[in-house]
Amino acid sequence: MWQFVKNTLSNILGLFLFSLLSILIIAGIGTVMSESDAKVEIKENSILRLDLSHPIVENANSEENPFADLLGPFVENAEKIGLIQLLDAIERAKIDTKIKGIYLESTMPMASYAQISEIRDAIEDFKKSGKFVISFADSYSQKGYYLASVSDKVYLNPNGLVEFSGISSNPIFFKKAFDKLGVEPLVFKVGKYKSAVEPFIREDMSPENKEQTLSYLNSINSFVFDKIARSRNLSVPTLNTIADSLWSFRPKLAEQKGLLNLAYEDQVTDELMKLVKVKEKEDLEFIGLNSILKADSPIKEVESSDKIAVLVAEGEIVGTKADDDAIGSENFNKELRKLRDNKSVKAIVLRINSPGGSALASDNMWREIQLAKKVKPVIASMSTYAASGGYYMAMGTDAIVAHPATITGSIGIFGQWFNLDNLMKEKLGITKDQVKTNAHSSFMQTTGALSDFEKNVIQQIVNEGYESFTSKAAQGRKMPVEKLKSIAEGRVWTGAQAKQIGLVDELGGLKTAIQLAADKVKLKKGAYKVSIYPKKKMFLEKLLESSISESKITERLIQKNIPWADAMLEINRIKNREGLQALMPYLIELK
Template sequence: MIKFLKQVLAAVIGVFIGGILLFFFFLFIAGILISSLSHEEKKEVSPNSILMIDPSKPIDDRTPRDPFQRIDLRTLTIKKQPGLNDLLRCIRQAQKDSRIKGIYLKLPAVNAGIAVTDEIRRALIDFKKSGKFVVAYADNYTQKSYFLATAADKIYMNPEGNFLFWGLSSEVFFLKGMLDKLGVEPEVIRHGKYKSATEIFEEKKMSPENREQINAYLSSIWNYLIEQIAISRHISKDSLNAFASLLAVKTAPEALKYRLIDSALYKDELIHQLSLLSNHSGEKLSLVTPEDYLTTLPDEQQATKNRIAVIYAGGSITMAQDDEEDNIVAEKLAAVLREVRKDSSVNAVVLRINSPGGSALASEIIWREVQLTSRVKPVVASMGNLAASGGYYILTHATTIITNPVSLTGSIGVFGVLFNTAPFLEQKLGITTDKVNTHPHADMFSMTRKLTPEEKQLMQKEIDRVYHTFVSHVSEGRKLPYDRVEEIAGGRVWTGMDACRIGLADSTGGLQKAIETAAQLAGLSQYTVKELPEASNKWYFLLNDLSGRLTSWFSSSFREQSLLMRYRRALEEYQGIQMRLLTLPELN
């Protein structure tokens, strides 16, 4: 027995020492990589250069400020993909840079939402006003990459490439059958007939209301896409719809026949065309990536008298203080809003939101700070791909709301979901529970029993109360009659174009328009942009982030690898009162 205990103790000590060594190893490697981020070499831009944009890597609203998000831990290399903010900055600067002759769109894919893709496309169209060229090339075109390509003067593709053009689709996976088999009983309370987030737990197919709203916003997005393509390519919308319905365009020759592209070229032929356009006589083109071009640009965030704060907030809205970097933590965002409200050097605020919503309470906390800030200085809301449900809630009292035409927003509705897992635990795992309560409803939110009728009635009243608050905020902030808001609410999702039409937003446009609008409202002709949240000290990020990741790793290793714990955490995420949109369309 003593020998066995010694072996166990030795194993525990070995794991502990190994963990410490692993920690310091990652600390050393990450330190080297982060140091290299701090001393990025300034690149040289030769005359007759071409800015080459490859959007195949994920494009966030903002270039990651966390150094760990820029390190590929699998290969221990630095990922240098700029966010939308820096990509737009590169395009604007290249427009007036005499060394840059044009832009080459390298389009293996577009790894961005359709609204962000549209913002890049608009920037490219504006770039062409300088008289410089934009050329697009792909081996194969998807609908999204082709939509971006139509900003170009010339569109080329590989002669043997495929051309995908067949319309939009939104597919929903329903979990009711699985939950029934597992023995998990969802209890759903909601307000809003279009609030479809809970349907995946309750139904096996779409409700008529959900089908109606999905069809409406898909049609709105599609009509916008083909309208823009029709303008750029001088092809009628009827023809484009016919191409999609009949699958008339699948190959490069067919795309050329219907004037969707300008020529089918091999890569060497493309290089020759680019050489002619850029007046480049050398053997090798001078191609500059946005990552390298950024190193040559002056710092735009130097302290000046007039500043506009651009606050980026993306992900689910949550109360959890220790949540991941890619979510909106209520108190953290509230603190940033308080900071800019009190900062006399900040004349206006742009709040850039890309969120499906989340916790109702967290949304209310952020909403209050937006309301207080808008009383002191202009607050311009800018919608990214998504600002729905709680993501819209927090914007209602902004001074003005600007949305992309194809952003998804609205979803003014509330729901609550509780899960009774007792049948699953007992029938599938043989686990039973017992409890002692001091009062009849002390275990009301337990995951091992159903709600009583009295408790369900109480929950419905609370959901109705939160819904009334939501509608009231929209009514007051958007200056719409309460009854009118109820007509367009009910959990219904709208595109940005429709949101402007019904009064949920003021105008369409992107991030740059939001910044320009903020400057106009503040009466500024000259200003600099201050991006928030600010990046912390890189070494603080290193220690804080690495310790968090190791803690998470040890936690998952010793606790959450069990099916039960992973399952429970997935269900707990949707417990309580939520303002959230779950179903999102994909554009290939």
């Protein structure tokens, strides 16, 4: 009896404490959210502080998250910077008379060369206002230094280093691991450069893959080195010598060669005090990215209801609804139809940052783009990637704008299959049997071997998919099919190379694409608004609708804490892919 009473009282107490804690959490979130909604007042002689230590995505779909450290594994974009929001902040700082300069912290920006270049261009434009830009870091990655080099002064801790040694790509191959496990990868592709399948069937890069990789690496490296040379008043040959000699890893040599100046953080603080004419460190007024976006914008509000819509499509392409890490054709098509039917939207800019994905989903989105451009102009703006399925989307638009450092092309399709019979039987001791009504009733329904006939069927499907892809690409680019095929073959190009061979129309960033869209509908600057889609959601709304699945939590915790996490997660993504893939050669990460 006494045990029953104890258990009952314990349950009541536990329920009471849980309810009390829930009320306190909700009240706390409400308080924080009301504070985050409050307008920020920019003080005189302020400095815009740009801390680029978090991953940069195209559009941050949540408000500033005060619980980012706690909820990061569960909520999309909890710790991410939106490129669109960042460019907006720099533009505001340029115009706002209360802001005197930018203090740039770009130790190791988690962004691509294309994204960093757009930020760099915005800062160059900011400098035209006569305001200062100062950069400081204890150390710089090559991307960090590339961005910092646009500053009036680049400062490095006297005991720091700069990772300035050129650009490399370092793919991982799984063939030996599959051999040991008893897994037989079967691949079906068209195009000698379509190397997305190489990590499964080779131990190294094919000659064709090395050829294309070196080509696009040299293209991006030349672009980056030229930009740095102009900013630092150095020659490109000098920069190549510095890179080959690894002089930047020795701070005094880096200073002697003209890359930067050495100073401790307190010395940089003293310089900032002089620039804004204050005598005490406490009088320095810094304003961050989120705060400046909450302040009243100095940009004159457009009275017209006319809009240029920017529809952001970022991530791998999948054939369903998707979260912020992928492009779901269902979500995308729904948004595009809304913009097509919206009378106030005069033109649409598709901001694409995708390595590709499902061929079927890519084709479904291509079709929706065809329908939209019958109603109003549709312009593609390429970011880091717009390759394979990403290019499939872009080729259906009225015009394509790419950044010189964009990775694009990869026009090709592949299929993959994994025979797990040996793994199951020899390694795990698992056997199987089957009963079927027709010769191929189990075709693509098991993880076993395929007959020669079945392999031939899959290859024919891939061939037909490639013919469809290339014919539509030729139609979109107004190019003979044979000429298009000569630059297809799954080959990857940079934006600069793609412009030369006719795969894109103009070089530039999002700003260029928006201007091109406005020109198409004869809208003058100041006569239209720019609206970003999908619409941003409040943090609490995002939290409530987040799918806090076990797999989502596990993936994010693995990425944070386990070496080789990306390779492990890539294998998992491979396993989950269905149907034919219009995907670039693995996920290219340039360092």
